Amino acid sequence: MGQRLGAGVGRRSVLRGTAAAALTVPVLGTAAPAQARSGRPRAAWGVQSGDVSTTSGLVWVRADRPARMTVQTAATESFRNPRTWHGPLLGPESDLTGVTSLTGLPPGEQIHYRVVLSDPDDPRRTGEPVTGTFRTAPDRRRGRDVLRMHWSGDLAGQGFGINPDIGGYRVFEAMRRRDPDFFLMNGDHIYADNPVPETVALPDGRVWRNVTTPEKAHVAQTLADYRGAFRYNLLDANLLRFNAQLPTVTQWDDHEVHNNWYPGEILDEAAYTEKRVDVLAARARRAFAEYFPIRTLRRDGSGRVYRVVRYGPLLDVFVLDMRTYRDANSPDRQTSDPRGILGEEQLRWLKKELARSRATWKVIASDMPLGLVVADGDSDFEAVSQGDPGQPLGRELQIADLLRFVKHRRVTGTVWLTTDVHYTAAQHFDPSRAAFADFEPFWQFVSGPLNAGGFPATALDATFGCEQRFLAAPSRSNVSPMEAPQYFGEIDVAAASGEMTVRLRADDGRVLFTKVLQPGLVGQPA
Numbered sequence: 001m002g003q004r005l006g007a008g009v010g011r012r013s014v015l016r017g018t019a020a021a022a023l024t025v026p027v028l029g030t031a032a033p034a035q036a037r038s039g040r041p042r043a044a045w046g047v048q049s050g051d052v053s054t055t056s057g058l059v060w061v062r063a064d065r066p067a068r069m070t071v072q073t074a075a076t077e078s079f080r081n082p083r084t085w086h087g088p089l090l091g092p093e094s095d096l097t098g099v100t101s102l103t104g105l106p107p108g109e110q111i112h113y114r115v116v117l118s119d120p121d122d123p124r125r126t127g128e129p130v131t132g133t134f135r136t137a138p139d140r141r142r143g144r145d146v147l148r149m150h151w152s153g154d155l156a157g158q159g160f161g162i163n164p165d166i167g168g169y170r171v172f173e174a175m176r177r178r179d180p181d182f183f184l185m186n187g188d189h190i191y192a193d194n195p196v197p198e199t200v201a202l203p204d205g206r207v208w209r210n211v212t213t214p215e216k217a218h219v220a221q222t223l224a225d226y227r228g229a230f231r232y233n234l235l236d237a238n239l240l241r242f243n244a245q246l247p248t249v250t251q252w253d254d255h256e257v258h259n260n261w262y263p264g265e266i267l268d269e270a271a272y273t274e275k276r277v278d279v280l281a282a283r284a285r286r287a288f289a290e291y292f293p294i295r296t297l298r299r300d301g302s303g304r305v306y307r308v309v310r311y312g313p314l315l316d317v318f319v320l321d322m323r324t325y326r327d328a329n330s331p332d333r334q335t336s337d338p339r340g341i342l343g344e345e346q347l348r349w350l351k352k353e354l355a356r357s358r359a360t361w362k363v364i365a366s367d368m369p370l371g372l373v374v375a376d377g378d379s380d381f382e383a384v385s386q387g388d389p390g391q392p393l394g395r396e397l398q399i400a401d402l403l404r405f406v407k408h409r410r411v412t413g414t415v416w417l418t419t420d421v422h423y424t425a426a427q428h429f430d431p432s433r434a435a436f437a438d439f440e441p442f443w444q445f446v447s448g449p450l451n452a453g454g455f456p457a458t459a460l461d462a463t464f465g466c467e468q469r470f471l472a473a474p475s476r477s478n479v480s481p482m483e484a485p486q487y488f489g490e491i492d493v494a495a496a497s498g499e500m501t502v503r504l505r506a507d508d509g510r511v512l513f514t515k516v517l518q519p520g521l522v523g524q525p526a
Helices: 170-178 223-233 237-245 277-291 344-356 396-408
Strands: 047-050 057-062 067-074 083-090 097-102 110-119 122-126 130-135 146-152 182-185 199-201 207-209 248-250 307-310 315-319 361-365 414-418 424-429 442-446 466-472 487-494 500-506 511-517
Touching: 047 110, 047 130, 047 237, 047 248, 057 083, 057 110, 057 130, 067 097, 130 237, 146 170, 146 315, 170 237, 170 487, 223 277, 248 315, 315 344, 344 396, 424 500, 424 511, 442 500, 442 511, 466 500, 466 511
Parallel strands: 146 182, 182 248, 315 361, 361 414, 414 442
Antiparallel strands: 047 057, 057 097, 067 083, 067 110, 083 097, 110 122, 110 130, 146 487, 199 207, 307 315, 424 442, 424 466, 487 500, 500 511
């Protein structure tokens, strides 16, 4: 049977290990530490850092009771001569979570930080510090010889949650050992519409066994449900260690709310008493904002997900939001579609930021793929393409406008990264093969899932000349992580030459595909 966590019980882990040297995680069924019994606040959900730049970063924590957050930073683990940052009061209005912004940090340096939680009424009563670290982005004078980032997405999907029999979310340990500078979480952090049962029967007769919680026993509808879904992943010791070692750039996709959702949608599903997707999305967005350090989002969910994270002179990451502003899913063959998948305002923002970027590489983090036909039911489509190989229609019109802009403004070094489809692949887009030819060649790299069902490859759409240059995907649907690899992508940018090396990896670290791209080009050849 699965191992269940009671709603009123503090965090328990069925997995061995700690998130950081200073983080004590009790195992299910053992007594709580003496410090917890003393009534001092605890940070048993680990720490996270995010949206790190050359001189700044964000640090996140969650307390087990109302507490004041304080962060100290230092150049070494000994924390000699630390700098102190006074953070927010963590209360029930934010589910006891909070973020502190760190500024004026040295570029290209390892920053050690520790979070201390204190009693709001007695600052002398503090819990055990929880430590973490991250590297600030390099400037032109300091930094590593190689800048490394990872990306992937799709976590705890299709009922495949934290399985203690296989060591939990193993892929995070594989990535942590590669020591990237940061991780791009490309979306689907949770599957709010997929409960996590105690067991899942597999086709080969084996049984997948999950850690379970009350909030993940049903689809998420309330704010408490969504908060519990985000909190579920933090039961995994691999993820806690990962979060404590490096920063994350976070975006969202559909499963943070509901499968294939769009604004204004009304659900027709018996599992939901709240049918209005806009209501569900507002609750999910607030929980999302509470549980991740994102510079452009406030704790009440206001603000926006799309943004640029500038990681020094080598790399800018353009984080898109293809959910919040899209038009309704449809057959997608309209000849005019100004709203498209980005919305008009986000498209204007993206053009402006791409044009002003001076980074060697402009990584476009797209939560939906280009050129892959992703259906929504029998006749509607979920992503950009609908399978018509001719001139752009529907949402393709907006992407054609963007690609045309990149070409004519001579924007160099654009690379598209995505997840979503539950397999790993590399596609090259070339106007010589395309119905729409007013753009320069570019690459799109697909990775994932992190811990979810694997699915066969989708069909390709020829409008933008999409050609598959590599593919690793199962032959049947919903293949469990016990039956097939999970995937992540890795990018290395050489500081001296600016050359980019993209590797698609399996969850055991194996390299499945490698592509080297040269800097300074508007179009990237195959």
